[in-house]
Amino acid sequence: MTEGSVRRSFITCGVIFFAVFIGLYIIYGLAEPLMEHYFNWLATTVAAAAAWFDPAVSARGNLIFYEGTAALRVIEGCDGITVFILIAAAVLSFPKPFKQRLLGIAILIPVLFVINWLRLFILAEVRFYVPDWFQLFHVYLFQPFMIFATFACFIIWILRHEKTDVAH
Amino acid sequence: MKKRTSPIKHYLLAFVLWLGISTGVFYLIFPYYAQAILFLAGHLLSLITPIGVDLAYVDRVGITLTYPGIPQAMVFRTNLFSIALNWIFAPALVLTTVTFSFKGQAVVRVVNALLIMLVLHTLHVTLILLYFLTQATNPLIPPDFPTILSGLIHWLYVFIDKMGYTLFPFIAWLAVCFKDIVNLFEKSQTAR
Numbered sequence: 001m002t003e004g005s006v007r008r009s010f011i012t013c014g015v016i017f018f019a020v021f022i023g024l025y026i027i028y029g030l031a032e033p034l035m036e037h038y039f040n041w042l043a044t045t046v047a048a049a050a051a052w053f054d055p056a057v058s059a060r061g062n063l064i065f066y067e068g069t070a071a072l073r074v075i076e077g078c079d080g081i082t083v084f085i086l087i088a089a090a091v092l093s094f095p096k097p098f099k100q101r102l103l104g105i106a107i108l109i110p111v112l113f114v115i116n117w118l119r120l121f122i123l124a125e126v127r128f129y130v131p132d133w134f135q136l137f138h139v140y141l142f143q144p145f146m147i148f149a150t151f152a153c154f155i156i157w158i159l160r161h162e163k164t165d166v167a168h
Numbered sequence: 169m170k171k172r173t174s175p176i177k178h179y180l181l182a183f184v185l186w187l188g189i190s191t192g193v194f195y196l197i198f199p200y201y202a203q204a205i206l207f208l209a210g211h212l213l214s215l216i217t218p219i220g221v222d223l224a225y226v227d228r229v230g231i232t233l234t235y236p237g238i239p240q241a242m243v244f245r246t247n248l249f250s251i252a253l254n255w256i257f258a259p260a261l262v263l264t265t266v267t268f269s270f271k272g273q274a275v276v277r278v279v280n281a282l283l284i285m286l287v288l289h290t291l292h293v294t295l296i297l298l299y300f301l302t303q304a305t306n307p308l309i310p311p312d313f314p315t316i317l318s319g320l321i322h323w324l325y326v327f328i329d330k331m332g333y334t335l336f337p338f339i340a341w342l343a344v345c346f347k348d349i350v351n352l353f354e355k356s357q358t359a360r
Contacts, residue, residue, distance in 0.1 A: 010342075013346070014342075025327065140253065143250075143254075144256065146334065147334050147337060148257075151183065151338075152180055155183075
């Protein structure tokens with residue numbers, strides 16, 4: 001690639017990336033009234049999974065209860081939408097055939113959804129059994145972890161066909 | 169004899185390694201980084217406010233803002249450590265990409281990425297301060313401050329509060345490693 005084509009590609013990708021990112025963010029904002037159902041669903045499924053190990057766990061609305069006391073509230077920011085938007089914008093703006101981009105999104109968003117659900121499940125468990133560690137897990141471990149997971153998904157998508165020669 | 173293996177695990181392991189090193193560096197330099205952000209944010213604020221401000225970071229409390237004549241410092245309960253925690257990803261992303269593609273200028277590119285993060289964090293902190301200052305009548309905000317600008321500050325504040333945390337390191341990474349990332353993809357396509 002020449003310097004000129006790299007620059008043009010960079011500008012095109014940057015414009016598409018920010019257009020998709022901000023467009024999806026606006027849609028996310030417009031869909032806010034519907035998000036309550038998603039938060040409730042996340043709380044219900046996480047509580048159901050946790051109740052499989054400990055029947056003291058239950059859910060009502062977006063709240064997860066432990067032994068009858070509200071322990072965790074699933075709200076904006078817990079939903080994983082930020083990383084879904086980020087990966088969608090990154091993949092859609094990447095200078096490759098459109099079909100590959102759509103396939104990338106169709107696979108990577110469900111993967112990140114599962115990772116985020118597992119994050120919520122672990123957070124709930126930490127909240128119930130080691131509440132002193134909740135802040136550490138919630139802010140300092142899982143927020144960076146979600147960025148790491150997004151990066152890992154993006155790199156796997158980029159490198160998925162590559163093989164490297166390793167001398168033996 | 170050669171065996172062909174996927175480079176994904178090597179790439180991700182290298183990333184975890186650089187992330188660990190980067191985290192250590194972040195813990196060491198954070199007090200200075202916080203000072204740099206607040207110094208720059210103070211200068212940005214002085215472009216808008218008619219009164220000179222003094223910003224300071226109080227660990228586990230937030231940002232304090234003082235200006236001549238104020239009886240008590242204004243406290244913004246914002247965890248700057250948490251805001252800047254995504255800093256660790258910028259050098260890790262760049263170093264992983266640069267060392268993987270064996271292209272030089274690693275140090276220059278890391279410095280560039282960190283400067284981009286510094287600019288983004290400064291803008292973020294300035295937005296936080298401006299958002300709260302424009303919420304009520306305050307001598308720091310001129311009375312003729314445009315309503316449309318207040319609206320824009322509010323929109324940007326919410327946008328960056330929700331999205332900035334994940335977005336910032338990737339902006340820095342793409343800005344300094346775009347060619348390497350595209351090359352990685354092209355190598356991958358060639359290998360199919």
